[in-house]
Amino acid sequence: MSVALPPLSDVDFRQLRIFRTIVESNGFTAAQDELGISRSTISTQMSALETRLGVKLCRRGRSGFSLTEHGQKIYSEVIKLFAAADSFRAEVGAIRGNMVGELRIGVVDAMVENPNCKLDQAIALFHERAPGVHPTFVVVSPNQIENALLSRQMEIAVMPNQPMNAAVQMQQLFHEEQTMYCGKDHPLFESAHEKMPIEQLAEQKYARRGYSVALAFQSLFKHPPSATAYDMEGLAYLIRSGKFVSFLPTHFARQWVGRGEMRALRPDLLSFKIGMCVANFPQSVMSRMARVFRECLIEVHPTVTAIKTVPPTLDKK
DSSP states (O other): OOOOOOOOOHHHHHHHHHHHHHHHHTSHHHHHHHHTSOHHHHHHHHHHHHHHHTSOOEEOSTTOOEEOHHHHHHHHHHHHHHHHHHHHHHHHHHHTTOOOEEEEEEEOSSOTTOTTOOHHHHHHHHHHHOTTEEEEEEEOOHHHHHHHHHTTSOSEEEEEOOOOOTTOEEEEEEEEEEEEEEETTSTTTTSOGGGOOHHHHHTSOBEEESSGGGGGGGGGSSSOOSEEESSHHHHHHHHHTTSOBEEEEHHHHHHHHHTTSEEESOTTTSEEEEEEEEEESOGGGSOHHHHHHHHHHHHHSOOOOOOOOOOOOTTOO
């Protein structure tokens, strides 16, 4: 017969927070700096938590850190538990006229150089309106944001326009220009780019993005993708290797173009724009601080025309 878990104490909450930090730091050693306690103390606290819950949560050793099946389920519930506690704290603060607590915000990589992105201005405005809120930013691949929102690991995110769960609402903020590039060691680097036949580009080895918004890009090429990356930095490495072509945000690639390490391929035909959006649950179920941050994002970004995420085609002459 199963035995119900006794009511949680302050010690339980402290140990669960340690557990969450270990998981998100991917191990005991990396969690030390975040927690400010020794590895031996972390190990003692984790052993006590496993005894309290009656299940083994993780494996650690020469093979590295990993969660057990029970540990994965407990971690998922821990995220919900602390999200509920943060929401309670935030709502009580709102009732008292103050916004307090942690707001977890997801962002995709390589946005900081985009001149259209005013996220820094939104942060400044939000801090003026909610100085008691602790914003925590998490850089996440677009394919992970949906699950992170649904599991309440974050409450709001800034990401590319792409199909999402019906529970997630999206509103466009700004756009990001994308262009195809090759590295300086690629055979096409020294070609006459303004006259490069589209058919020649279609034959190249292509590095794809590992998420849904980029699946349409594959139709540009005659062969399946030869490499995959889940973020822009990974794509940059693949392009700079000289073995693959791929799309990058124009503002992100500019640093390598300026140093002569990359070159755009037929930007007259192979440049397009992607809408960048704020993604969140319906405002009726958002915390007040998340609603205010969303308002700040929209306020600092001028109204833009909706941009359809459709790449160019390689059948143009």
